[in-house]
Amino acid sequence: MGRAEQSGRIPPAPPGPVRTALYGLWLRGLSMPASRRYALGIGAAVVASLVRISLNPWWGTNLPYIFYFPTTLFTALFAGGGPAWLGMAVCGFMTLVWVLPPVSVLSVTDHVDLVGLMVYVFVDGMVAWVGGAHRTLIAERERQREALAEREASLARAEVAARRLAAIVESSDDAIIAKTLDGVITAWNSSASRMFGYSEAEVVGESVDLFIPVDRRDEEAALRRRIAAGDAISSFDTVRLHKNGEEIDVSISVSPIRDTRGVVIGTSTIARDVRVRKREEAERAALLAEAEATRAEAEAANQAKDDFLAVLSHELRTPLASIVTGVRLLRDVGRDEEKARRAREVIERQASLLSAMVEDLLDVKRIVSRTIVLDRRPCDLADVVAQCMASLRETGRFKEHTVTLDVTPVQVLGDPVRLNQVLMNLVGNAVKFTPPGGSIHVAVTHEGPEAVTRVADTGIGIGADALSRIFDLFVQGEPAPGRVRSGLGVGLAVVRDLVELHGGLVQASSEGLGRGSMFVVRLPAAVPPQPAGEACEEA
CATH class of the missing domain: 1.10.287 (Helix Hairpins)
Known part of the structure; x- marks a missing residue:
């Protein structure tokens, strides 16, 4: 049964009046179910037989079956070979019973009638076979014509869909790239050209390594292997190269391209520029x-x-x-x-x-509040340090420690009172955090453009975590054993700010807890270095 029989659609008739009429009958037969076609074959045979019986007084018994050939041909073309053979049997039965003598008896009494019946069965059977075969041939041709028309329509729909897809791909803000499983580029949209700087003509047929950083090529090969296995990759962040060498942060989604058998033959990559998102x-x-x-x-x-x-x-x-x-x-x-x-x-x-x-x-x-005012004037830093140490010695602050002083005269432009305050705090801290019996060494040197003061002790040292915030306000270390915590924790903060107001820098260092510490104050020297003897005094 052809598609026309299944769907009931009426295809256009061929040219010519006779062929048009036959084609119309055939088409109507194609749209009928099998039960109606067989009923039609029986009905046509009964009608033809009744007409033949009614003509018997005038026609006689000569050529009793010739009247049925058109009926069989009509039934074969219109309803098919099966209904035609059934109709032929009905016609033969009614002729034997009501046309040929003896009437009302199913018998063949004359050899002429027997020959006629045999000729009828053979010829009418051939007519039924030819008509049915012709109907089948026309049905097959129509099926092929419909299949061809359907294929053309399908191709047209596919072309429209392809054009629509191409328009979507071309207008997409994301780069869309198709490539083989070997990494050869087969498609490249305009957004890819804008994103990577290459035109379609420059990249189609080239390896995808053209715009992949060297250190990312193994990653790309691994992605292709996953796609070849049937996986899909979504929102994978990576890096690609612009034509000018600039690295571009992208998020890619990769899916397999399959042929009509479902075999993966390539990959489709959608790349989105995520530099703004990364920023x-x-x-x-x-x-x-x-x-x-x-x-x-x-x-x-x-x-x-x-x-x-x-x-x-x-x-x-x-x-x-x-x-x-x-x-x-x-x-x-x-x-x-x-x-x-x-x-x-x-x-x-x-x-x-x-x-x-x-x-x-x-x-x-x-x-x-930046309201402090310095009384800056040229002064010898060595004299300032020596006076500070003498003052501390007179108060008895050094009675439990060994304190040494090693100074070189060096001129600075500073406030002697504030510089004395800096030294008081630094040396006072050294005394506070050095156990009895420990030593403290104070030195002043002229190093290039700088006047450098060092206060070193053998005290309890400074932990690495405290060293980074030792000059912050209200930060205090643990006192030396045998001493109680004292002070407000502002001394070193004042030291840092006073030194910076003088255009200098103060630094703290320690090799760890229990290993002493050193504070270094660097101030701009007021004059170039001059030869001078060293002064060494034990406090």
């Missing part, structure tokens, strides 16, 4: 890191504030308690001059300590 991600990460650092700094500052308030309350309480005790002693001693003298010394010493703490805090405020 935004980097900026977002930087902002996040900055926010985290700011938060950490804020938390550290808050903790430092709490620690400072705790230290401040302790540092103030001790001298104030001593002053109050001294005042009470003065009130109670009466005429005992010795006790009164000791009480006055305690009050004076603790008042001086309070004054120094307040001065440190005021210095921090002045430096932070």
